[in-house]
Amino acid sequence: MKKENLKNMNDIGAAEALKKHFPSAVESAELVNHEAVVYVRKDDIKKVLAYLKEKVGFEYLFSITGVDYPDRTPRFDIVYHLKTLEHPLQLTIKVKVEEGTDVDSVYDIFKSANWCEREAYDMVGVPFKGHPNMTRLFMWEGFEGYPLRKDFPLYTEDK
Amino acid sequence: MEVILGIAIILIKILTIFGVTMFIAGWTTWVERKIIGDMQFRVGVERTGPYGLMQPMADGLKLFFKESIVPDGCDRVTYELAPVLALVPAIMSIAIVPFAGSADSFKIFGQTPFIAANINIGILFLFAWSSLSPYGMIFAGWSSNNKYSLLGALRSAALVISYEIPFGFSIIGILMIVGSLNLIDIVNAQGSYHWFIYRQPVAALVFFISIVAETNRPPFDLSEAESELVAGYFTEYAGMRFSLFFLGEYIMLFVISSMFTVFFLGGWHGPFISYDVVNNTWVQAIPGIGILWFVIKSYFIVFVYMWLRASLPRIRYDQMMSFCWKVLLPLSILNIFTTALLNLDKL
């Protein structure tokens, strides 16, 4: 998987090339609807993203999302969206995280991860290890619970 | 009898000055709102009275009856004193504004009628009071116990000290030509049409820029820059105390515009009023027209102030400082030297 080859690739091609390069770190690479979704092992996420940025040219990380699947183990997906600015390529990288564990922060690779990781932590409660300021972003200090978890109550009884 | 008359005249003068000042300050705000409204495709004030003419009155009443909130933790003495300190220099300096006429021609009870205090060192008197105007801002900003106010006060102190220098230096050329510090002498020296704006254009420019800075008007309104410092030094003032700052600003605006008229625009001279050089007397075609010319000229400068406000963005603090020290000051010094060289015979 090289920078020069990106020109002739589509999203899923890039995803499969990534899987070929990291056979052990990448669990799966498939097309969901129109998106190339790559599942990466939790411990290797930093390595894969650094590689994508420096060697391949996926230099633009613009979104980090936490998704809660309460019935599944590991319970959470952390979703990274990456793209290149030179070619219309986009990758959706996912990591499965179990409740109570943390993910490596990619703040030292992508500065944009600063608020994105804080927001993901704020909303679903997955902490990022190595982030310089792992605090809530939108909710106030001392807020209980994580709003975007599926078990967060939508309505509360009036007291 | 004479003493009573003297005191009565002084009292009348004081009351007149006070009335004129309040009138000017109030309705200059109306003029400003109308002019800027026009420049911005708006109507401006129009509800109170015809053309909104009574709006200043309504505003004044509203401010007068409004609760004056005192912030917690403020320094009470200086907090109360600051608005007064802001207003007094402005009112004091209107005493030397020569609205019309010469000292010799027209007298009521042995007094010149259109200038409250015709003193020998009129210019210095003006400088003295205008150099005191930062006190109001400094004390207001410091005593309010608010960081934005403090920053505004620091800015205004630094600015006024700096701009005082080109402000003073720009007049020296005129002083050298006229040889007097008396304002009436200065106006007379300009005759009908030999205004100093032709003879001292650089000085006029420097003087104008400095007075805009001295009165804290846009684009130099750094000490009350609303988008940066909320309202600067008077952020914490409300009601009557706030209106004193407001009055002070608008009175100073008029005084300083009239000073520009005196120094550079020939004071009360104009068509239909001229100086008879042969007989050394004044010919006034229509009585009182001198006042009219003076007010028209002064309000033209006030209009330029408003024009600036409507069209220019605010300059940044450091740029303004370097502009003062690196452009205006050398220019004004250069002007002094040039004037001295050109007028060697008079010295």
Add this chain to the structure above:
Amino acid sequence: MPRKMTINMGPQHPSTHGVLRVILELEGENVVGSDMEVGLLHRGIEKLAESMTYQQIVTLTDRLDYVTSMTNNITYVMAVEKLLGIEIPPRGEYIRTLIAEMQRVVNHMMFVGIYAMDLGAITPVFQTFRDREIILDLFEMISGARLTYSFFRVGGMREEIPQEFFDKTKDFNDKLLGMIAEYETLLTRNRIFRARNIGVGVVSKEYAINCGLTGPVLRASGVPYDLRKAKPYLMYDKMDFEIAVGDNGDCYDRYLVRIKELKESQKIIAQCLEQMPSGASNCEDYKKYKIPKPFKVPAGEVYFSTECPKGELGFYIISDGTKSPYRIKINSPSYINTAALSGMIEGALIADVVATIASLDIVLGELDK
């Protein structure tokens, strides 16, 4: 002698554009450190969306960036359409392109006015709002609302657009260049304006990419990335226009990029009006998607983004095959641009902080979601 002073800029401050709180550490007037607090306008739109039907969520997107509701609507409905796999007839796409560009004009006009106001020039805001009003009236004609339109629906749009709308838009568009020239006379070459902007809030190309900056802010730093060209959607591949790119990445370039985009939008609007085909503007079986009947969306996920006036607005939707989305993530331009603010204002003066915040053109409704 220099002592540090901490100053709270916001949440109640005239120039933080809402409830952004910037905590500045000052040495004199120089900023030596800064921190930000956001979320004061957090309404939990992502959580709300999980319990609403797909068609209902359109109204939520209005309230993201309330200055550009139309483009928010378009982005969202296109994301859902992509998930559903439905296509819109050409007329519908042309109308969306046209209205997206009109919305861009509205946004950039508002930017120019407010930006000038934050720099202390009080007149341009009246000029731009006067002209913006014309488009708002046009939008009111088609949608009945002036700010939160909810005009576009999954599968099409709420109502057919009357011919009068196109005629008046053409009138407006013919005058647009003159209006832009009018704004520029007061600002672009003004010495004070230039002095306040050039070299202020500089963002290098590398920093911009690393921070994921987007929209005019990214382009002002010299990155010619515009989704309308990079990944053409709607009818943009048939339009003839240029990407506005800056050189230095300072506030002045950000202003110039937006002025250039205003002019380019004028071109696109003219082309849309010229090429506007006739025929249907909603998808074939639009009845199926009409309110109040909720519809189901096949399971899967989609990330779709468009070039909104403020930058790339993206919707990441995960569907589990029911009537409401399983998870929606909104990737908003104000959010990603504001996150990089601290790095831009290091060492600046307070006045520069104001200019820099204003030059990002943020709306807190979108930032806080």
Add this chain to the structure above:
Amino acid sequence: MDFVFYLFGITGLVSAVGVVAFRNPIHSALALVAALFSTAGIYILLDAEFLAVLEVIIYAGAIMVLFLFVLMCLNIRELKALPQFNKKIRPFAIGITAIFLVDMVYLITKSQFGVGELATGKYTSEQVAAIGSNAKALGQVLYTRYLLPFEAISLLLLVAMIGAILLMKEGLGRK
């Protein structure tokens, strides 16, 4: 006139005491301004309006504003206690004050103190009025008889100014 003189005199004295007695430095500065004003008033009573105005412009208008500027930069709200004299300085302080007192008493007794006839010698009020104004008289003296000292002083001030700038520059360089 007497009444006005005593008014200014008393305000001056009271505010001068205030300068050293107030705990809040800003209040002290304010008192100093009041003292300067009273002095200026007394100058006006002496027909020396030029001096009076200069006093206001330079001291009250420029120097005190700078003082306040520095005080605000330091942001001292209130002193906990008045600073105590260093014991070693005390004899010097007493000595200097004593000399000053003797000086003042001597001058006052010598000039046959009385309101209205203060100016004696070459420049009485009448003579000044004949020249034109106070400012003119002062200018004439400064540029004729005292030209050398006047220029020497201005040179001194220039040197001081350049020195201040140099010191500041060095400080900036170190930082």
